[in-house]
Amino acid sequence: MENNVLSPLMQRFISHFGEMGSRWGINRTVGQIYALLYICGRALNADEIAEYLSFSRSNVSMGLKELQSWRLVKLLHKPGDRREYFEPPGDIWDIFKVLLEERRRREIEPTLSMLRDALLEAPGSKDDKEVQKRMREMYELIELSSSWFDDVQRLSPETLVSLMKMGSKVKKLLDVRDKFRVGGSSNEKE
Template identity: 90%
Template sequence: MENQALSPLMQRFIGHFGEMGSRWGINRTVGQIYALLYICGRALNADEIADYLSFSRSNVSMGLKELQSWRLVKLLHKPNDRREYFEPPGDIWDIFKVLLEERRRREIEPTLSMLRDALLEPAGNKDDKQVQQRMREMYELIELSSSWFDEVQRLSPETLVSLMKMGAKVKKLLDVREKFRLGSHPDKE
């Protein structure tokens, strides 16, 4: 992509990411910067980003710092150029995994920590025991989900695609497994 005006298609994509960013917990500017970097196909420096998006250089700098804290862009240096360049991970699956890891670190882990601490406190009365039971159910579900996430993180992108395409077939496979476990064979029914 040459350094030129953004096409209407690119503008629509970038605008949408700005809108979605605010729903995902990042500001509009950060979402738009990321969208530009993602679709651009080459590393950009902060001045180029500011020119493309008509943002102030300071807003771009702050947005890039936020994207770096999320590990969604990496900093590059080019020979004989003092400017810093930024690009997202090249593989969409790497981006997906980083996003999930960061959401987990920022949202899930603090919740698990709070629940763990609350469950270690002695229940003062009947109501507290009931509350702790509900909290324990939540803790166990989040822990189970986290364990599953750890397993999924280790899968190759090809395996992940196959797993995702299986959809409801996974349930059928588990149903067959359960029938065998209980001693009945599906062909006998």
């Protein structure tokens, strides 16, 4: 990135992340700032970000605060320089995990809390009993997926890649396992 000029490829990537940001629950500016920091490959200060993206300094500051609240950028200081620098986590898997953790904290945990409270209430009618039954099903599914998420978070990136590459092979493996269970014998052949 010579002379703080973005190539057309970089501009396209940054623009796309701005558009996608609004679909993910962050504003366009925040998405574009993050995309710039991600593709840049080095820590940038707010003035550099503002110059690259032609944003006001105040918009950049607000965007950086939002990214910090999501734990998607780290604040750095360089010796002899009073300015603050920002960079995303270096590993794409760390970024992925942070995004999932933050989505869980902001979206899933409040839903689980509401469901827990609702399930502790004594149903006031037959309809409420049915509603609680459906809420319990939702609660159990979210809890199960949350537990699975915890397990996945502990896997190494290499293991995650292998798991993802297995794709539908996992289903075939489970189908074979179920076939042996139903048949009652592990000596059955396909």
